[in-house]
Amino acid sequence: MTYWYIFPLVALVSLLLTAVLRRYALRRSIIDIPNARSSHTVPTPRGGGVAIVLTYAFSLFVLALLQWVSIAESVALLGAGLLIAVIGFMDDHGHIAARWRLLGHFVAAGWALFWMQGLPPITVFGFSLNLGWFGHLIGAFYLVWMLNLYNFMDGIDGIASLEAICACVGLSLIYFFSGYETLIWSPLLLAMAVAGFLYWNFPPARIFMGDAGSGFLGIVLGGFSIQAAWIGSEFFFAWLIMLGVFVVDATFTLARRLARGDKVYEAHRSHAYQFASRQFGKHLPVTVSIGVINVVWLFPLALCVTLLGLDGSLGLVIAYVPLLLLAVKYNAGMRE
Template sequence: MIYIIFLLISFTLTFFIKYYAIKKSLMAQVNERSSHTVPTPHVGGIAIAVTWFIGLFYLYLNYEIESNLFYALLVGCIISIISFFDDLYELSPKIRLTVQALVAIFGLSFLGGFETLTFGLFDISNSIVTNVFAFFLIVWFINLTNFIDGINGYVGSEFVFLSLAGFILFADAHFLVLGVSVLGFLFWNWNKAKIFMGDVGSTLLGYNVAIFTLYYANNEPNNFWLWITLFSLFWFDATITLIRRKLNKEKLSQAHKKHAYQRLTQAGWSHYKVTNYSIIINICIFSVVYLISNILISFIFVILVLFCTMRFVDFKKPFN
């Protein structure tokens, strides 16, 4: 019952935020990076954030979440607040990166650091190496989720998927809270979006999946690769695109429309079609992870599938 209440909170808040954003002209304008064609209300991620943090406190007060994970996730309110102001005023990259760095440090501190990075045949347990790696992973996941947030329902459906996958695999209640927090918003963002989540939502979600990755890896090192595999649709696209732009000697801070999902829309696919196919790919990824017990084999298989998918996108719309 409580999760239905959280769902209704997210749903209702999104509706009122949409109404308020239109009234106050808080609109995402069309620019060279946009995949939408008309100004659309943004900052809908406020509904996700508010519902998520209410749910977190509920779980904490009812002893349904460990303290270290609770506080690590609670740090996400900082990135959400700063991102809200970034949505409104376009803060400088230096301010954004500084806040992201502080959030990464605080989050890692509450988790007790990142203990072991396993590669199957050998492990890295040097705390300096593992924590520097974890720091950059958090910052990268925050940014890549923000980069990928560009078409209707794409990021929302990804995090509903990750929440369901996490709950099926670990049966922890915080996944249900996150899932319904995003789902209530997703109703208004699906297909012909009436509102976007904005940075206030995407950066928080990226931070959350980074914390989940590190927290569960501390419980069982192989869980690191499990979460990396589950989140691979996003990081694979963002990372390959970044590398390609670097090889093209492009200015990486410059806006672009070269992610795989963007090139598919340029090739004539609707937002609805791209998002639906991403859901199918995610279902395939989860099936591989669930059915193949060896996570290394699962990871390699999924990366091969994503490589073939990228080649298909290149065929539809070449990377120039």
């Protein structure tokens, strides 16, 4: 890759910009104060995820101008991602009613799907599902869920950053091994932008990501997976496998809370990773463990699906069953 030096440069810019945002948050008292629903105990500035947004958006815009990434891809990801980031930034600085946030989320999802030509046919257990316009509707709900689950899972130090890095680096390697080198740029740029922020967010965190960063990551990662589906269903399943820890914990927790009749829009601490962090008494073991799961369990399965011919649906089931057992073990969705 001739222009490899771009990647460390992106990480450096993100690192420095996060430092600037941290000083801004401290000066403006944009601080996350611990309460009964918090997983942290020390007042910590928030909103550092804006560094990820700005660094990635600018670098992707430049690469689009240089025609190293497609215009449609960059317009889809930047349009949707920046809208979600603005909504999250406003919510970090004040409060936006849930219904207006949700409306903005669906507008962003619709924008991304329009430029990506919707949800393509997906092969599930050997059967090709072409859902037409209904598939586009499902795609919108899928993207909205991805950005919200990423927000839900950004609850302890470093977890959302490390998950994004693992997924993006993992799929970049898969694209390289599969001969789709032109698709490496976008996810690897995002990984580097997140890596610069992770320096400040690694346990114990000196700044939090905030809704602007977590929502942005969620919809961009979801957009990557839909883009991958147009290449082949196996690549779509590879993204779902690599994001499995977040998908399983968030979905299982939501299902349990809905079944119990909880108000699911209210803040809580009942995700499996939150119970685990309280059991261990710190965030670091949980964050590192999730990184290990991604590397030694989920990435090899994603490789099997994309390079060795394992059915994507079957690979997804194999990947998720142990994650579901872990969610049950750590009481995901149970009352605190």
